[in-house]
Amino acid sequence: EVQLVESGGGLVQAGGSLRLSCAASGFVSEDYVIGWFRQAPGKEREAVACFDRSDGRTYSVEGRFTTSSDNAKNTVYLQIDSLQPKDTAVYYCAAANWVTETGWSWAFKYDYWGQGTQVTVSS
Secondary structure, three states, X not given: OOEEEEEOOEEEEOOOOEEEEEEEEOOOOOOOEEEEEEEOOOOOOEEEEEEEOOOOOEEEOOOXXXXXXXXXXXXXXXXXXXXXHHHOEEEEEEEEOOOOOOXXXXXXXXXXXXXXXXXXXXX
């Protein structure tokens, strides 16, 4: 059974940074994609970044969001810098078998989702 577990959320002041973790288990292959999404109250879910474990490619909506991977730990990280109150949301990681450069942000491509971790940015 595939499982994704996020951690690392919390309360942070504007201008600070956070690193979120997504620990994955249950995958038969090591070549999968981890996408990071967020959803703020009253807003639609949106993609923020992606890490492709098959070739190390990364995608991001802004330079403040960067991803990395520790393959030995089966964990993908999302680093968020220069946090702003508008970044307040529940952050989710999700897994897909493959994505394209133009379609990495499509939520329907991702088959497995974590439970989410809350990030709150105070002004």
